[in-house]
Amino acid sequence: MAIATNLSKIKDNLSNHVTLVAVSKTKPNSAIEEAYEVGQRIFGENRVQELVEKHASLPNNIEWHMIGHLQSKKVKHIAPFVALIHGVDTIKLLEEINKRAKQNDRIIPCLLQMHIAQEETKFGLDQEELNGLLASDSFAQMDNVTIEGLMGMATFTSDQDQVEMEFSSLKTVFDQTKKTYFSNNNRFKTISMGMSGDYKIAIDKGSTMIRVGSSIFGGR
Numbered sequence: 001m002a003i004a005t006n007l008s009k010i011k012d013n014l015s016n017h018v019t020l021v022a023v024s025k026t027k028p029n030s031a032i033e034e035a036y037e038v039g040q041r042i043f044g045e046n047r048v049q050e051l052v053e054k055h056a057s058l059p060n061n062i063e064w065h066m067i068g069h070l071q072s073k074k075v076k077h078i079a080p081f082v083a084l085i086h087g088v089d090t091i092k093l094l095e096e097i098n099k100r101a102k103q104n105d106r107i108i109p110c111l112l113q114m115h116i117a118q119e120e121t122k123f124g125l126d127q128e129e130l131n132g133l134l135a136s137d138s139f140a141q142m143d144n145v146t147i148e149g150l151m152g153m154a155t156f157t158s159d160q161d162q163v164e165m166e167f168s169s170l171k172t173v174f175d176q177t178k179k180t181y182f183s184n185n186n187r188f189k190t191i192s193m194g195m196s197g198d199y200k201i202a203i204d205k206g207s208t209m210i211r212v213g214s215s216i217f218g219g220r
């Protein structure tokens with residue numbers, strides 16, 4: 001019950017250009033089913049093993065998003081079915097996704113993860129690495145991935161100004177990147193930013209996709 005109520009509270013305040021990814025990591029299938037029953041179809045997980053198991057045991061029409069850090073050697077396990085990979089932050093990983101997508105006769109949608117937070121520990125590309133990747137010959141030859149946008153995580157802080165600044169910077173990078181590399185490509189349209197604690201700020205700053213876990217399913 002609580003899950004359905006939480007979901008509808010969040011969705012009631014979303015305009016229809018913002019997609020909600022329900023982050024179900026560590027939560028049992030029963031929790032996902034509860035959300036599914038009230039119409040939620042997009043779920044996000046951050047561990048390959050858990051993602052594979054849940055995909056195998058839950059309804060076929062769920063769109064599974066990989067939102068966490070992804071190791072190249074594990075791509076093959078999710079390549080047959082993953083709907084969107086949010087955390088691509090090296091050309092090597094993208095090459096592996098392309099290779100495994102091809103083996104599965106698929107095109108896998110990806111987001112490039114940008115490093116926008118102050119913390120050293122968070123993954124992601126800086127501006128120079130982003131340009132390097134998008135301008136590379138290797139990328140030009142990839143036929144089995146599409147870059148649908150950017151993803152970022154703000155610093156874990158109660159300083160709202162800091163969070164606002166980081167989300168704004170991602171929006172700016174997105175706009176510039178679209179202009180420079182994807183001006184004729186309608187696929188490049190997603191800015192994945194915002195979690196339970198900061199999704200309202202993120203939407204305010206231009207997010208088109210929020211990844212919300214604990215506000216839907218409760219704490220972990």
Ligand SMILES: *Cc1c(COP(=O)(O)O)cnc(C)c1O
Nearest residue numbers: 023046067195196211212213214
């Ligand atoms: C866990 C996680 C989320 C959701 O976090 P909540 O604070 O529970 O909403 C969003 N994005 C990523 C990458 C995560 O790992």
